[in-house]
Amino acid sequence: LFVYLSDAELDSLRVKLERKVRYHVGPYCPDREDVVQEAMTRLIRANRANKIQHPENPGAFLGGICNNVIAEYRRRLSREGPDIEDLPERASARRSCAETLEIRDAVDQALSQLLDRDSRILTGMYLEGKSPQEVCAEHDISEDYLRVVLFRAKARFRKIFLQTMKPAACIGHSAREP
Amino acid sequence: VKLHDDEIRRQELIASYLLRRLDDAAVDEFEAHYLGCEECFQDLGAAELLVSGLQRRRLVCHSIGDVTLLRFAFAADLTIGSQDLKALSWNVLEQKDSKVIIDLSRVRRIDSTGLGELMRMQTHLIRGRGALKVLNPSKKVETMLRMTRIDRVVELYHEEQAAIQSFGAAGQAD
Numbered sequence: 001l002f003v004y005l006s007d008a009e010l011d012s013l014r015v016k017l018e019r020k021v022r023y024h025v026g027p028y029c030p031d032r033e034d035v036v037q038e039a040m041t042r043l044i045r046a047n048r049a050n051k052i053q054h055p056e057n058p059g060a061f062l063g064g065i066c067n068n069v070i071a072e073y074r075r076r077l078s079r080e081g082p083d084i085e086d087l088p089e090r091a092s093a094r095r096s097c098a099e100t101l102e103i104r105d106a107v108d109q110a111l112s113q114l115l116d117r118d119s120r121i122l123t124g125m126y127l128e129g130k131s132p133q134e135v136c137a138e139h140d141i142s143e144d145y146l147r148v149v150l151f152r153a154k155a156r157f158r159k160i161f162l163q164t165m166k167p168a169a170c171i172g173h174s175a176r177e178p
Numbered sequence: 179v180k181l182h183d184d185e186i187r188r189q190e191l192i193a194s195y196l197l198r199r200l201d202d203a204a205v206d207e208f209e210a211h212y213l214g215c216e217e218c219f220q221d222l223g224a225a226e227l228l229v230s231g232l233q234r235r236r237l238v239c240h241s242i243g244d245v246t247l248l249r250f251a252f253a254a255d256l257t258i259g260s261q262d263l264k265a266l267s268w269n270v271l272e273q274k275d276s277k278v279i280i281d282l283s284r285v286r287r288i289d290s291t292g293l294g295e296l297m298r299m300q301t302h303l304i305r306g307r308g309a310l311k312v313l314n315p316s317k318k319v320e321t322m323l324r325m326t327r328i329d330r331v332v333e334l335y336h337e338e339q340a341a342i343q344s345f346g347a348a349g350q351a352d
Binding site for chain 1: 185186187189190193194195196197199206209210211212213214215216219220221222223224225226227228229230231232233234235261271272274298
């Protein structure tokens with residue numbers, strides 16, 4: 001059996017795939033985990049059958065598989081209808097309250113440490129969808145300053161994100177065959 | 179590789195992805211990239227946290243005993259795709275609070291998505307042995323709530339104290 005992707009690589013892909021699926025089916029979709037699992041199963045099957053053309057860069061391949069699984073899921077939903085009763089409960093079970101509050105506190109603390117102007121710059125770019133040129137003109141700043149603001153924000157929030165990934169990775173991973 | 183040559187452009191792309199402003203082809207392309215790029219994946223996660231924090235700032239949250247009062251800091255729209263609606267949903271559905279009052283006085287518009295989301299919040303809170311109450315809706319929003327008969331499921335109040343006390347009364351009745 002010739003396996004291109006290692007378990008560690010598959011684990012890493014699974015975490016990324018969860019984000020993609022969440023983006024497309026929504027955070028409250030009760031079948032989110034099933035969609036991820038199905039896409040991963042197909043990837044592993046293709047991996048074992050030596051069917052991944054570029055295993056050094058499996059993103060496009062996995063993205064394609066995942067799009068198919070999501071399309072199939074949507075077709076099934078349109079036939080059968082969603083189980084609406086199940087939505088909020090499963091969604092809230094995703095993370096414990098303490099964990100969610102901890103993340104929220106960390107994010108709020110990081111935001112409170114930002115300069116007021118930087119906060120408005122980031123709001124313009126990430127919430128209001130303004131282009132970098134518009135943001136620079138509005139706040140009378142150079143691209144270099146914008147780059148610094150983005151770099152600082154990225155460093156702060158990346159740190160928090162990496163902390164949140166630790167438990168999320170444990171929750172998200174199911175046992176896989178050796 | 180080109181994406182990583184220009185940091186501002188990369189962050190703009192991430193912001194556009196999160197705001198759902200990319201077309202399908204661009205979404206596919208970016209997803210195919212970040213599925214294989216740890217740096218972009220982490221930046222996406224970081225940006226999402228940043229957005230969630232910024233969104234929360236749109237909403238002011240007061241705790242009065244075990245009751246949570248959510249109020250928009252600025253004029254808001256509870257319509258399909260609106261950031262205000264996303265922030266509100268996040269604050270109600272992802273938090274531990276079960277007795278929630280939403281002050282709708284600054285909500286200018288609400289559509290079927292917004293109304294559906296209110297119903298979803300109510301279902302979620304009832305499961306947590308709480309409830310959702312609505313405070314001070316504008317005439318336009320109140321008309322929508324009454325037309326769709328949501329006011330029969332979600333209680334409407336025009337005075338903050340009355341809305342807060344309604345939870346106490348329910349608690350005593352239990």
